[in-house]
Amino acid sequence: MKSRKGNVLVIDDEKHLLEVIKLGFEEDGYIVDGFYDPVKAVERFDEKDYDAVISDIRMPGMSGIEVLKYCKEQNPKVVVILITAYSSVESAIESMKAGASDYITKPFRMAELLLRLGEALKMVRIEEMNINLRSEKIKEYEFIGGSGKINEIKEKIKKVAGTDSPILILGESGTGKELVANLIHYNSKRTGKFVPVNCSAFPSELLESELFGYKKGAFTGADKDKDGLFKVANRGTLFLDEISALPIGLQPKLLRAIQTMKFIPLGGTKVEQVYVRIITATNKDIETLVEKGEFREDLYYRLNVIPIYIPPLRERKEDIPILAEFFIEKISKRLNIKKKEFSRESIEKFIEYDWKGNVRELENLIERMIVLEDSDIIDMDSIPKMSKKSEMLNTLNLEMLERQAILKALERSEGKKKKAAQLLGVHPSTLYRKLTKLNIDYT
Ligand SMILES: Nc1ncnc2c1ncn2[C@@H]1O[C@H](COP(=O)(O)OP(=O)(O)OP(=O)(O)O)[C@@H](O)[C@H]1O
Ligand SMILES: [Mg+2]
Structure with missing residues (x-):
């Protein structure tokens, strides 16, 4: 006992x-x-x-x-x-x-x-x-995907989590940058918090006082001491999102703070020492900003010690069905609704679509479909936005055009592969090979 x-x-x-x-x-x-x-x-x-x-x-x-x-x-x-x-x-x-x-x-x-x-x-x-909290968080922030690119990122997350090196996460909006930042933190043994801050959400002076804190009387309205986010994130991770929006005037101060892990709060005299892991992210082309002199080169190099690039969803289409299945399960559970199934056509459309808003757009769309669809099957009718032809055919990507041609031929031949092959002007064995390669399940 x-x-x-x-x-x-x-x-x-x-x-x-x-x-x-x-x-x-x-x-x-x-x-x-x-x-x-x-x-x-x-x-x-x-x-x-x-x-x-x-x-x-x-x-x-x-x-x-x-x-x-x-x-x-x-x-x-x-x-x-x-x-x-x-x-x-x-x-x-x-x-x-x-x-x-x-x-x-x-x-x-x-x-x-x-x-x-x-x-x-x-x-x-x-x-x-x-340890318990971390493993709960790792479950909560699951990074889904079966593509080689996603697996590489998963490997990298595990490898870098235990180090102190600054990480710069790059990728279009909605590709999962914040998710990856969270995972790096919760896969580490850091005892402090994960503290996100969106650099584009504050005007320059406010961002400075957010990051470094201030002492009472530092400016009008500073009626008591306030800890900055660097201090709040001590022994943890500071996630500077939209780093390309960091005002140029603030960049030298951030560089110094990152290099020395020391800073003085606004209106203060005492140097504060912290131990913080820095992760930054942007969906902008930061190298061009450096070339144009809008982002300091020295800061860029300091932040970009380990870059992680998350490719857009349209460049890793094999992740789409896996993500769709993951979200339908997760959202149904959250909304306490019986899990619906996707029709084959809807999954095909998902794969063809170009997802400018990436995984976030997919997640939001699935939520909308779950809520709006009355039947147990999610069909193309539930996706008014996507069934518009103009949106489907705005591609010059050869693989996608091929996929569309094959699907159209199968539709016209009512699923008869020999006839579809004829329509496509290829030998049936070529069609079979392409169906496998493009992962088209048309039976
Ligand atoms: N591979 C993935 N597996 C599971 N969920 C994902 C994946 N990628 C993104 N998500 C989900 O998609 C949504 C958007 O991701 P996140 O906020 O991390 O994107 P972001 O790259 O930070 O976008 P932005 O540049 O607009 O800030 C979140 O709900 C996130 O959980
Ligand atoms: Mg983000």
């Missing part, structure tokens, strides 16, 4: 000290087992679920470092605090390297040991909570 405060294993070959420590922990509400023989103690460790182990370092039979290594191997989450007889720097360093949460030097006061244990257990619990 677990007590509220936790199960503790105490090991010390000095019987008197062992009793004192044991009693101290018990009085503070822990459930304690005490051993003066370390070999017996680790045997017991195997049998019971301990939250913490407090062990002397120098003992006959087995050293505290060996106890530490053994226990950590069995249960990496267990808190181990070692007791050293002298303030020997080497043994302290050695114990921390081997994974001790803390160490304490004899003689010590019980209150001090209780405090250290309380802190170490708190850290473990915070870390556990963070």
Whole structure:
């Protein structure tokens, strides 16, 4: 049984000290087992679920470092605090390297040991909570797609999440830049928050005070101190969206803050130090802005350490049916509506369409169709906007023209492939090959 405060294993070959420590922990509400023989103690460790182990370092039979290594191997989450007889720097360093949460030097006061244990257990619990939160968020921000391009991005997200390098996410509107930024944050071990800020949403002075904060009296209306987003995002991630809209006057200050992780709030005198991961995004052609002198080159290079480019949806059509299925499931669940099915034609139209608004447009359209369609099948009639011919034929993309020609031929031949091939002027085997290649399921 677990007590509220936790199960503790105490090991010390000095019987008197062992009793004192044991009693101290018990009085503070822990459930304690005490051993003066370390070999017996680790045997017991195997049998019971301990939250913490407090062990002397120098003992006959087995050293505290060996106890530490053994226990950590069995249960990496267990808190181990070692007791050293002298303030020997080497043994302290050695114990921390081997994974001790803390160490304490004899003689010590019980209150001090209780405090250290309380802190170490708190850290473990915070870390556990963070892990739970992160895995929930990773589920919430699922990045869907089966195309090679999407898989490459997924790989990259995992690879860069653990680093500090600035990341610049590029892609048209609605391709999932903010989603990717979230995923990078929640795949990292950062303990701070994910803080998004849209640089195009504020006039210059306001953006500056948003980012760096201000002190009371810095300007009219500043009637109390306010933390900037750099500080709010400390130990976390600051996501600067629409970075191309960052006023040129503010760019040197941002560059300095990113390089040094230090800044002074408006009207302040004290330098603040933070540790923040910077992710930026834009749907504009930022290189052209650099060439035109509208965006500082030095800042651009600093932000563009790791670029991630998300291609538009029309360049990865194999993702469309997968995304459509994902959204119909997700939105039906959210709206608490029985899940509808897409007709084959509607999926075909989806694949042909050019999705200028990318995944966001697809998501919104599916929501509209789910809400407006009364029957269980989502058909082309439910998509008034897309059934307009002009919108479907505005392409010069060869693959798309081919797809359209094949579909039209199949329609006219009422699904008879031999006749369709004749209409297309190709051998039926060519048609079959193309149906497979273009993933057209026409039976
Ligand atoms: N691959 C994907 N899988 C699942 N959902 C996606 C995917 N890509 C985008 N989305 C969804 O599409 C919507 C738009 O994505 P997001 O806001 O990240 O786009 P954006 O690139 O930041 O667009 P903008 O440039 O307009 O700000 C969001 O609801 C997002 O969850
Ligand atoms: Mg966005």
